[in-house]
Amino acid sequence: MRRISADPDSPAGLGSAAAPTTPLNNRAPLDRRKILAAAVEVIDEDGLKQFTMRKLGMKLGVEAMAIYRYVHGREDLLNGIVEHVIDDLYGDPDVHMSTGNWQDYLVRVSHGVRRIALAHPQVFPLIATRPPAAPWVRPPLRSLRWMESFLDTLKTCGFSDAAAVAAYRSFSSFLLGHLLLEVSAQGADTSPIEQQDPEDPPPSDMSSYPLLQRLESELSQDHSAEEFEDSLETLLERLDRLNPRQAGEGPAPSTHVN
Amino acid sequence: MRRISADPDSPAGLGSAAAPTTPLNNRAPLDRRKILAAAVEVIDEDGLKQFTMRKLGMKLGVEAMAIYRYVHGREDLLNGIVEHVIDDLYGDPDVHMSTGNWQDYLVRVSHGVRRIALAHPQVFPLIATRPPAAPWVRPPLRSLRWMESFLDTLKTCGFSDAAAVAAYRSFSSFLLGHLLLEVSAQGADTSPIEQQDPEDPPPSDMSSYPLLQRLESELSQDHSAEEFEDSLETLLERLDRLNPRQAGEGPAPSTHVN
DNA sequence: ACCTGAACACCGTTCAAGT
């Protein structure tokens, strides 16, 4: 798998230490890809909310304004980050190897996207909510290349036009729903403490929610991986019914990664 | 239309504190609920990105700093908005009327949440991505009241603890995936024009995506309502299999709202 | 050719002061 965050060598906790400490390349003249990679790194470290042009400049050992040579403002940068992360996955040969089986393909794509979601939980909400270029370009597979590849695979396996499009829609909504909830659960404790005004029910008083109290341990357990596989398998079965060319190849393959 | 909250109820009831005679001058003293309602209105009009303390103050006929009497900073305001919108739905008697049938309940909740998503497409991404109070409080039903009501309904209909929790998870991921994609498709054209550097494939050159070209009209058609109903029905059937108490009540009801 | 300094408009937020 290709690395998404460049610079695994960069120091772990840099804090407000002034030194950029990227010795070899800090004379190389900056470049769009370097900027995007650094941006992903900064977001992974400090969260989207803290992500700032000035902080990104600091990470790159440069004043913030230098970035504007390579990027058309903050909005363009954000779009670029999303593109960068998702196109990086597109290059992954593990995902794109072709077996002529659409189920295999969807499983590989699913696991690939899940991998980047879990690797960059802070970036994923961005992938999920950026306004799409066109209404039919859906997150999280937000590029024309991805769509073409997706539809091509299904068409090759005998799907009708309508069925391929329907599959694309079901698939993206499945991926988005699952992964967004999974990553948002991950960063849950970071949420700011909310103070209520005294007229409202007291903050974390569970006494009015007996069922929640009783089921708290059930609710706290994390089965996201299994749930993901189960949902994916259900989806594949459902999509299979859309495909008129029933090759009689038996049930959908296990979705579990080897 | 100016007002968002009808506010027909004067603070009747708790009349112990003598209400100062407020003249016709609608200088009623501001209040958390009024602020949240105005915030929703501002976001609906100008989008989340443009939403600003100062703009909200302007809408309320007040300087921005006045808001801080009622709200603990911007983060708290954002959480409050989400709460406000979702709790508003909680009060809807159409949603909460009880028929003792969990499928009916889920259908009503689904349609209710979809209704607010479509009514406030700019607010919904906020509902979807705010960090939850606890990892198991999932969007878009992000309140303890909702969870309690949801789980209670399922328990009453015979679900086991584990099945009720599993249903809660499947349901929220279904809702979130569908609605987020639906509202993001709605605001798609608003997205900023992105400029690519000359080394990358030209911007909107479709020539390398023959399938996309051919399927463009298929892709552009909006079937979100039907897709929503279909997915919901599939989900209900799947959840039905989780429920050991098979009351033999026949197939899941049609999800279409009457 | 690539970056910086200074500047501008605009944020969120605090707090003493007004009414």
Place this chain on the structure above:
DNA sequence: ACCTGAACACCGTTCAAGT
């Protein structure tokens, strides 16, 4: 009791000027 003015630290962004 409720709001405002002034102030502060920090944004994104532009542009002339440095190297």
